[in-house]
Amino acid sequence: AVSEQTAFQMVNGLVQNSHSDIAVSITGIAGPTGGTVEKPVGMVCFGFYVKDKHFVKTQHFSGDRETVVASSVDFVIQTLVDELSA
Numbered sequence: 001a002v003s004e005q006t007a008f009q010m011v012n013g014l015v016q017n018s019h020s021d022i023a024v025s026i027t028g029i030a031g032p033t034g035g036t037v038e039k040p041v042g043m044v045c046f047g048f049y050v051k052d053k054h055f056v057k058t059q060h061f062s063g064d065r066e067t068v069v070a071s072s073v074d075f076v077i078q079t080l081v082d083e084l085s086a
Contacts, residue, residue: 001027001041002028002029002039002044002045002060003045004028004029004045004047004056004057005017005045006045007025007026007027007045007046007056008025008047008054008056009047009055010025010027011023011024011025011047011048011049011056012047012054014049014054015049015054018028018051020030020049021050021051022029022049022050022080023047023048023049024046024047024048024049024076024080025046025047025083026044026045027045027048028042028043028044028045028068028072029041029042029044030042030044030065030068030069031064031065032064032065040060040066041068042060042061042062042063042079043058043059043060044058044059044060044061044068044074044075045057045058046058046059046070046072046079048079048080048083050080050083050084051083051084055078056079057079058074059071059072059075065070
């Protein structure tokens with residue numbers, strides 16, 4: 001399921017099993033099909049664990065499947081840079 005709750009559970013499980021200092025989870029609908037009114041194509045939920053802090057974010061990207069995936073990767077990288085430099 002695509003949700004912030006799912007992203008949180010995914011990243012939490014990753015941290016518990018790997019004992020990592022940094023972890024990221026991604027769940028979303030990249031398209032071209034699979035979207036609904038509530039969860040449209042381009043909706044992506046992210047789970048983060050950085051500096052002993054869990055947090056989730058949801059973004060809505062436009063474009064084709066490849067663009068949504070690339071935008072998701074860019075978002076993760078920028079979020080990690082921002083968090084690590086804070």
